[in-house]
Amino acid sequence: MNNFIRFIQTLDYMRMVVGICIILDGYPLIFFFRETLKLAPGSTAFTAAALAGGLLLMVPFTLLRRLYRPNMLMLTLGISYILLSVFYMFYFNAVPGFKDYDRDLIYFAYVLIFLFLLINVPNEIIRVFIPIVVLFTLVSNLGLIYALITDPTWAIGQRATITLNNGDEGSGNPHAFSRNAYMGIIACAIGLLRPQSNILFKLLCFFAGVLNIAVLVLTQTRSGILAFILATILFMYFHVRPTEIRSAVRSLVKPVPIFIMIVGVIGVVYFFQRYFTAYLILYDYVSSFLERNLENVYALFGQKSQGTDYKAVLDDSAANRTVGLTFLRNLMGPKIYMLILGYGYKFQYFDVPLLEALVNQGLLGLLTFGGINGMAFYYSVQNMRKNPNQLNTFLAYFYLLLIVQLFTNGRPTEISYWFPLSMMIRFMGVEHLFPAHLTNHAADNTQDQFIVVPSAEPA
Incomplete structure (x- = not known):
């Protein structure tokens, strides 16, 4: 009986965390249902209703009785x-002629309601938070991939996003999908590194983490990529000691690890030779990302674009x-x-x-x-x-x-x-x-x- 009660409580905590995820990271799924599935193209009312649904999911049974x-x-x-x-x-x-009073007041109201509900939400959601975020971001990424596959205006090389309001190609918001991917990377890393995680959940985290990194690259957002680099550096600084690095390096200079590395390199080379298109896609994304950022550097110093006769902007x-x-x-x-x-x-x-x-x-x-x-x-x-x-x-x-x-x-x-x-x-x-x-x-x-x-x- 106690196990059944605990199971029901866990489902209740998961419900609240899903509501929190909709508020924090709901736009990728909202755009998918709104634009890709054509439930309400361009509708701000649909977005507001979805966020309101997230707030409703957060309401605990102890509302106003336990803060x-x-x-x-x-x-x-x-x-x-x-x-x-x-x-x-x-x-x-x-x-002059400011007309967005209602819209901005609604935004502030959503923030205050969200904050109020968080004060009512129990601390026990901590134990189910990471698994729900991993699943939520995975579903959002799968929705984006489906949208890209079915979008005739999207081509490899463009930023990964869902076209909004039936607009021009690339008219979506890649930052929403970049945030989703970044959140997924962090949650998957925590799930992988946590000793208590079982093997099935670690495999899910590994698969979802790789997909998140791919989506982050596809969105080509500087802020998301820079945050990912900072997170990696800070994790290494706080949790990887010099003695551990030296021990890891020494463990690599042995016959078995060397053999595995050689096989891995040969496997990567063979893969790119067999599927040369994948290499070209990866190269195209990296080069276009670097070119776009170098253009800003040249413009700051008043120089010409690389390989051209016109001034960088x-x-x-x-x-x-x-x-x-x-x-x-x-x-x-x-x-x-x-x-x-x-x-x-x-x-x-x-x-x-x-x-x-x-x-x-x-x-x-x-x-x-x-x-x-x-x-x-x-x-x-x-x-x-x-x-x-x-x-x-x-x-x-x-x-x-x-x-x-x-x-x-x-x-x-x-x-x-x-x-x-x-x-x-x-x-x-x-x-x-x-x-x-x-x-x-x-x-x-x-x-x-x-x-x-x-x-x-x-x-």
């Missing part, structure tokens, strides 16, 4: 920035960041006082969220938005080093993608930042409150702490 303690300082900074944004939207709006994203930095340098003169209050809500789009928070919302915007991200980065480094539990380790490496995007992509008011930040508000910096059976290491953990909301006494 779990989040990181209070991060919560204060996060709520303060959202309230500051709403205030600026109505009373210090820098966009920045792509739209890099051009936005260059304009933003130029704008900031011009402010460091007689108009520096304007940075105290900022220029107003959504005054300028820089593609650098930290810079935009400062310029548009002044010192308070930088203090609140920069402050919560600074705390998230601090706790991420701590969690990468200590590896306290599966969920916090996942969030720590996932935050590397947000760190890259803070300087390269998006706006500080976008939900693509605030949904992950809500997870970090709920789980980061409060690991000592989690019960011992949820941690990776034996420690002096207190019992699962939560606030019991008393019900009214009957008269």
